[in-house]
Amino acid sequence: MKILIVDRPLERWDGAWDDALAADAAPRPDQLPLTLGADSALVRPGFPCFLPDFAREGWEMRLAPVIRVSRLGKWIEPRFAHRYIDALSLAAILRPRGPEASTSPHSSFLPIFDGAITPGLFTPLPEGPEALLAVKGAEPIPFTLSDLRAAETLALISRSVTLKSGDLIIPAMFPAAFPAAIGLDIAASVLSPGACPPDGKPQLRARVK
Numbered sequence: 001m002k003i004l005i006v007d008r009p010l011e012r013w014d015g016a017w018d019d020a021l022a023a024d025a026a027p028r029p030d031q032l033p034l035t036l037g038a039d040s041a042l043v044r045p046g047f048p049c050f051l052p053d054f055a056r057e058g059w060e061m062r063l064a065p066v067i068r069v070s071r072l073g074k075w076i077e078p079r080f081a082h083r084y085i086d087a088l089s090l091a092a093i094l095r096p097r098g099p100e101a102s103t104s105p106h107s108s109f110l111p112i113f114d115g116a117i118t119p120g121l122f123t124p125l126p127e128g129p130e131a132l133l134a135v136k137g138a139e140p141i142p143f144t145l146s147d148l149r150a151a152e153t154l155a156l157i158s159r160s161v162t163l164k165s166g167d168l169i170i171p172a173m174f175p176a177a178f179p180a181a182i183g184l185d186i187a188a189s190v191l192s193p194g195a196c197p198p199d200g201k202p203q204l205r206a207r208v209k
Contacts, residue, residue, distance in 0.1 A: 001039045001164070001166045001167055001168070002036060002037065002038065002039070002161075002164075002167050002168075003036070003037035003038070003039070003041055003042070003112070003117065003167070003168045003169075003170070004034060004035075004036055004037075004157050004161065004167065004168070004169045004170070005034070005035045005036075005037065005064075005093075005110055005112070005169075005170040006032065006033060006034055006153055006157075006169075006170065006171050006172060007033045007035065007110050007173060008033060008172050008173065009172065009173055009175065010143060010147050010148070010172045010173060010174055010175065011147070011175075013149055014031070016031050017031070017032065017152065017156055018152075020156065020159075021078050021152060021155060021156065025159075026156075026159035026160055027156055027159070027160075032156060032157075034157065034160075035110040035112055036112075036161070037112035037116075037117065040114045040115075041112050041113065041114060041115070041116050041117045042115075042117050042118075042119055043115050043117065043118040043119070043206075048207040048208060048209040049061075049092070049094055049115055049116075049118050049180075049206060049207065049208050049209070050115060050208075050209050051094075051180065051182065051208060051209070052113065058096060058097050059094055059095065059096060059097055059179075059180035060094075060095060060096075060097040060177045060178060060179055060180050061092045061093065061094055061118075061177065061178045061180045061184060061186060061206060061208065062092070062093050062095055062173055062174070062176070062177040063090060063091070063092055063093075063133065063135070063173075063174045063176040063177070063186070063188060063204075064090070064091050064092075064093055064170045064172065064173045064174055065088060065089075065090060065091075065148055065150075065170065065171065065172065065174065065190065066088070066089040066090060066091045066119060066120070066122075066168050066169070066170050067085045067087070067088055067148070067150050067154070067168070067169050067170075067171060068085065068086055068087045068088075068089070068122055068166070068167075068168060068169075069084055069085065069086075069154070069163045069164065069165060069166065069167040069168070069169065070083075070084055070085060070086035070087075070165055071083070071084055071165055072162070072163065072164050072165060073158055073162075073163045074158055074162045074163070075158055075159050076154065076155050076158040076163070077155065078151060078152055078155040081150075081151035081152070081154045081155040081158075082150075082151045084154055084163065085125070085150055085151070085154065086124075087122035087123060087124060087125070088122065088123060088124070088125050088126070088190060089119060089120045089121060089122040089123070089190075089203060089204070090119075090120040090133075090188055090189070090190055090203050090204040091117050091118060091119050091120065091168075091170060091204070092117070092118040092186055092188075092204060092206035093110070093116060093117050093118075093170075093173075094115075094116045094117075094118075094180055094208075095110055095111070095116070096111070097177075097179065097180075118204070118205075118206040118207075119168070119204075120188070120189075120202075120203040120204030120205070121203050121204075123190075123203065125145065126145065126190065126191070126192040127192060128192060128193075129144050129145055129146060130142065130143075130144055130145075130192070130193055131143055131144065131145060131190055131191065131192060131193070132190070132191050132192070132193055133174055133176060133188065133189075133190055134188060134189050134190075134191050135176060135186065135187070135188040136186075136187040136188065136202065138176070141174060141175065141176060142193075143174075147172070148171050148172055149171055149172065150169070150171050153169060153171035153172075154169055154171075157169065176188075180208050181208065182208055182209055183208065183209075184206075184207065184208040185205075185206075185207050185208075186204065186205070186206040186207075187202035187204070187205055188202055188203065188204045188206075189202050189203035189204065190203060
């Protein structure tokens with residue numbers, strides 16, 4: 001199982017990616033800010049995320065949507081890409097703290113290391129086009145499923161990488177980041193408007209030690 005991360009703000013989508021899809025071509029490596037991570041980057045359920053020994057300060061936890069790949073595929077057509085997605089979750093990514101985004105959508109590549117990503121529980125995609133990122137103690141962030149560009153992102157990635165069942169794709173980053181210090185405890189869920197987390201439990205629980 002592998003993790004594929006596109007480091008783009010949720011509201012940003014580059015027209016060059018649409019051009020690559022329309023031309024049935026793979027995007028150039030410098031066009032798509034794609035980072036490949038191994039399963040060792042995932043924090044085990046119930047375990048905290050540990051600040052790296054080599055640098056204890058200067059980190060943030062950024063929330064991101066995660067889609068799960070449900071079948072084997074390569075060079076997937078955009079119109080069929082939704083068939084390769086079976087569930088949605090959240091992840092908290094430990095990353096160096098810095099500017100929100102540069103002026104270029106192609107300049108950011110994540111340093112992914114063991115224990116850098118805390119995944120949440122997977123649930124079916126919300127019904128309807130609208131959803132909320134609900135974070136305990138913070139204002140909810142509304143977004144639409146089309147903002148994720150999940151199908152397009154999966155189709156683009158599949159032109160360079162063979163996707164397998166169980167692979168995880170992070171297609172964008174939410175505008176929600178928290179300074180990462182020992183004791184940070186994040187509880188968050190992706191919900192349909194007006195819904196509550198199942199059984200009152202958050203979809204994601206991320207802790208820092």
